[in-house]
């Protein structure tokens with residue numbers, strides 16, 4: 678639309694002025710729409726003087742890194758560093774089951790790795806990030822995950838002295854729906870524009886209890902089915918978020934003549950405007966039935982699926 682194309686032009690012009698002629702800028706890519714839009718605006722403004730860092734923490738959904746980063750690599754000539762840090766994250770999370778400890782470990786590890794990578798670039802003067810207006814007015818209270826840590830720690834002086842950087846936040850006056858319109862203007866595909874919000878700590882807070890590779894694997898497979906079925910039924914864009922959660926318990930079932938004792942998957946699908954409040958989505962029962970049948974038939978190790986019918990408040994959207 679007219680307003681969004683003028684937003685893009687004006688922002689690109691402002692960014693060029695703010696950043697200057699020689700300085701380098703670094704930006705963290707998460708795979709979500711906000712950081713992707715920030716990266717593309719900066720790329721338009723300063724081209725290769727922008728370096729994007731994507732830290733793969735091993736806690737992403739199935740193919741998520743490949744989908745978003747692969748797309749950017751194919752379509753834009755970005756300087757893009759893809760850090761494969763799965764082992765570092767999962768190693769430090771070993772044996773940890775407390776949700777806040779998980780968040781802290783993931784947040785600190787992210788900052789450590791991001792700073793390590795950023796320090797390799799000469800003359801970095803700015804950190805670009807996808808702060809939105811609601812973050813600015815702090816109306817969304819995240820639980821202290823990395824997106825918030827990274828959004829705040831540079832302001833509070835958490836970086837080593839030699840790495841003091843200025844902040845570049847081109848989206849700080851926008852709401853989510855406006856970011857989506859800018860993304861359309863920039864030509865991003867629907868699969869990125871309408872991607873559901875995904876928490877910084879990723880699947881770590883959806884594998885309830887200890888995080889292990891086999892448990893992540895079960896959750897990834899179940900979650901993929903939820904995403905597919907939501908899309909196929911035309912419900913993906915109608916809901917705020919929809920995902921699977923792996924519970925830390927096993928229950929009894931039957932298969933043929935045998936008794937099974939396997940994991941439980943909870944489905945969490947909610948309607949919301951801003952994540953402050955939410956209600957569970959009244960999905961058609963045949964869609965729920967399809968998700969349940971597919972998960973139980975296709976995901977080894979799961980014999981039961983339940984639907985979360987709690988609203989927020991008092992329930993939160995995530996289970997941890």
Ligand code: XMP
Pocket residue numbers: 780818819820821822823824825874875876877878918952953989992993994995996
């Ligand atoms: P809750 O569970 O608090 O979630 O109702 C509200 C929204 O925030 C997301 N969320 C997080 N995002 N780091 C993030 O970056 C976190 O630690 C975190 N915890 C929750 C959640 O997915 C929902 O969109």
